[in-house]
Amino acid sequence: MTSSSAAAELNVAFNDVNIASKKLVLFDFDGTITTHDTLAEFMIYYHGKLKYLSGLALLSPVLAMYVTKTIPNWKAKEYFLKWYLKGEDIIRFNEKCMEFTMKKIDSLIRPQALEAIKRYKSEGATVAVVSASAENWVKPWCDKHGLICLGTKLEVKNNKITGNLTGKNCYGAEKVCRIKERFTLTEYNxxxxxxxxxxxxxxxALAHKQFYKPFRD
Known part of the structure; x- marks a missing residue:
């Protein structure tokens, strides 16, 4: 065997290993990686507990309609976002999101979830967080850990948050749409x-392997 043919065989073998080990790992964020819903935790951080609770009281009819499925998830979220965030300056908002990441989110992370993420990363897997929460406060945490973030996007006009969503709420079937937009799934074994x-x-249902509530005590 010539040196060139041996090198070619080694290259094929190396590529085969890469193909065989190519893995995509998708994590929900709230409740899966975290112990609490970060939308609620962020609003408490941003506005204070008193304003947050008073907002819940005023929004109780909307919450009741959501629980009884009178209105869809995304519509209830827009009511919620408009009450708490409409008119907020996006620069200040993003600064508070970064503060929330630095000061609060780590205390909400399930240790076993973080261990699993680190293990997959060490194996060379592509790891993505797919969340209904806004990318504004989820993405900084993902960036910190080298993860791809697919989350709900907030509409901004004239540097102010409107309370509407840009695109659909990243929830349910929309999670699959966002995943397929970002990844070519046939590239992963x-x-x-x-x-x-x-x-x-x-x-x-999209995955070859599924884990439901795997990090609960």
Whole structure:
């Protein structure tokens, strides 16, 4: 065997290993990686507990309609966002999101979830967080850990938050749409997904391996 043919065989073998080990891992964020819903935790951080609770009281009819499925998830979220965030300056908002990441989010992270993420990263897997929460406060945490972030996007006009969503709420079937927009799934020989609610069922069904509430005590 010539040196060139041996090198070619080694290159093929190396590529085969890479293909065989190419893995995409998808994590829901709230309740799966975290112990609490970060939308609520962020609003408390941003406005204070008193304003947050008073908002919940005023929004109780909307919450009741959501629980009884009179209105869809995304519409209830827009009511919520408009009450708490409409008219907020996007620069100040993003600064508070970064503060929230630095000062608060780590205390909400499930240790076993973070260990799993680090293990997958060490194996060379592509790891993405797919969340219904706004990218504004989820992405800084993802960036810190070298993860791809797919989250709900907030509409901004004239540097002010409107309370509307840009695109659809990243929940349920929309999670699958966002995943397929970002990734060519046929490039991965294994897709693994982690979730904890009915809003993750479509994402879980997409995967070769599914883990439901895996990090609960």
């Amino acid at each position: 294994e897709v693994i997904a982690y979730g904890d609610t009915s809003g993750d069922k479509e994402m879980l």
